[in-house]
Amino acid sequence: MIEIEIQNETDQTQQRMRFAAVPRIGEGIRLRGTDGFWASYDVVDLWYQKADYGDVWVPYLHVRLTPTEHSPELEPSEREPQPFTV
Amino acid sequence: MAAAQSANAETPAKPKLCLIVDDSRMIRKVARRIVESLGYTAAEAENGEEALAKCKSAMPTLILVDWEMPVMSGIDFVTALRGESSGVRPKIVFCTTKADTRDIHRGIESGADDYVIKPFDEKSLLAKLQRIGAA
Numbered sequence: 001m002i003e004i005e006i007q008n009e010t011d012q013t014q015q016r017m018r019f020a021a022v023p024r025i026g027e028g029i030r031l032r033g034t035d036g037f038w039a040s041y042d043v044v045d046l047w048y049q050k051a052d053y054g055d056v057w058v059p060y061l062h063v064r065l066t067p068t069e070h071s072p073e074l075e076p077s078e079r080e081p082q083p084f085t086v
Numbered sequence: 087m088a089a090a091q092s093a094n095a096e097t098p099a100k101p102k103l104c105l106i107v108d109d110s111r112m113i114r115k116v117a118r119r120i121v122e123s124l125g126y127t128a129a130e131a132e133n134g135e136e137a138l139a140k141c142k143s144a145m146p147t148l149i150l151v152d153w154e155m156p157v158m159s160g161i162d163f164v165t166a167l168r169g170e171s172s173g174v175r176p177k178i179v180f181c182t183t184k185a186d187t188r189d190i191h192r193g194i195e196s197g198a199d200d201y202v203i204k205p206f207d208e209k210s211l212l213a214k215l216q217r218i219g220a221a
Contacts, residue, residue: 011205
């Protein structure tokens with residue numbers, strides 16, 4: 001597994017997650033937002049930084065919420081089903 | 087006199103320099119986009135220590151600084167910068183997720199002029215900068 005730091009432009013947060021492969025720029029990944037809902041995020045940028053320990057390069061991703069997610073212009077049938085809240 | 091006035095008119099205005107201090111490259115990119123749209127020339131630093139070095143070589147007019155950073159935190163940087171007896175006093179705005187009232191007070195007490203809570207957008211940052219006379 002590869003540990004990747006995800007820098008989220010929409011929430012302006014950063015978190016470390018483990019992936020089987022490094023996503024590429026332009027790909028979409030599913031992430032859980034601060035509201036607890038899963039949504040699609042576009043990979044805007046990818047770069048590598050040397051870790052504090054040893055000769056290890058850590059991948060970093062810059063992601064942004066996919067514009068079509070939560071878009072009011074979309075018909076309800078086109079939108080992704082939202083989880084129920086009680 | 088007329089020649090002097092003419093020379094002054096031709097002197098280009100000194101560009102406003104904004105230093106963005108954040109360990110997140112993404113935040114630096116987002117903030118750079120906003121400040122450049124306001125007419126600033128942007129410079130970046132990854133932590134407080136790097137920011138202090140940049141301030142010594144060229145003091146900016148505006149500094150956007152994160153709170154939690156490796157090597158030297160934002161609060162240590164602001165305290166150190168305000169402790170120096172330099173003639174220029176840049177405007178400093180904290181941009182951080184720390185939204186607790188005590189943290190806001192601590193940030194302002196350290197010498198910051200204002201405080202923006204992440205996630206910030208162009209509108210909220212612009213409002214803060216206008217309030218402190220930096221926009």
